């Protein structure tokens with residue numbers, strides 16, 4: 001995971017101090033790209049132990065079209081707790097936009113189902129996109145995330161907001177545009193999540209693994225994560241683990257937690273950090 005450490009080093013060296021919505025303060029660069037060859041191993045950060053369980057449950061929760069944290073909490077995943085209403089609602093966030101985007105005549109559009117269908121039917125298409133960025137449901141910036149969710153708006157505007165697939169030589173690649181990237185906490189989750197999603201879609205479409213291309217907009221290190229970043233940069237990465245996916249699953253909506261097995265994950269100890277809310 002040299003790519004991730006290079007990003008961290010780049011932002012530590014070239015990041016500009018910038019205030020932010022949470023009041024924490026960040027060091028930030030605008031525009032950065034990483035590439036991961038999915039055939040070469042599973043890109044899970046090894047310079048701190050990452051909680052893959054949270055990542056897999058979160059991805060399955062997006063794919064269910066769910067926007068209530070109850071499902072996550074039942075699985076012991078608490079990463080979305082700070083933004084939800086007392087009832088657990090986050091408003092029309094990722095799951096809603098991916099699976100039931102609302103059209104102008106009240107119809108809903110299942111972007112994931114259509115994506116998979118199109119990859120199978122027309123792999124050369126240049127229109128293999130999914131957008132979670134829906135201006136009609138963006139939050140009112142004067143209100144708290146939970147207040148927006150209670151008003152039927154998104155608790156937070158999507159960070160991983162647009163992704164595109166590409167098929168060449170029988171291999172499936174995916175590029176994500178992430179408008180805002182918390183390098184220490186969010187990015188290891190985002191890399192693993194979209195890499196896994198790409199591998200799952202490749203499997204159900206009968207394609208080999210290509211690349212995950214991760215394009216970042218505002219890529220930032222929070223000022224209270226600098227020491228943790230330093231600690232990680234002093235560590236030597238281990239070889240990437242492998243991800244084994246149950247080959248029987250042929251439908252993108254039929255994956256379960258037990259269908260994934262991470263093999264050979266060697267990582268340095270976990271490093272704690274406070275999430276900026």
Ligand SMILES: Nc1nc(=O)c2c([nH]1)NC[C@@H]1CN(c3ccc(C(=O)N[C@@H](CCC(=O)O)C(=O)O)cc3)CN21
Nearest residue numbers: 051054078079080182185186187189271273275276277
């Ligand atoms: N500031 C901020 N950073 C984010 O990465 C982020 C948000 N806000 N808001 C919405 C979601 C929630 N995500 C999160 C939230 C918390 C962790 C986190 O605390 N991770 C810890 C614990 C992992 C666990 O409990 O499984 C970590 O060490 O990785 C990670 C991603 C990603 N997003």
Ligand SMILES: O=c1ccn([C@H]2C[C@H](O)[C@@H](COP(=O)(O)O)O2)c(=O)[nH]1
Nearest residue numbers: 021157159160180181182186187190
């Ligand atoms: O998947 C995610 C979700 C969120 N983040 C980070 C990026 C920012 O630090 C915050 C969101 O704050 P905004 O003011 O809305 O940009 O969450 C992430 O890295 N990955």
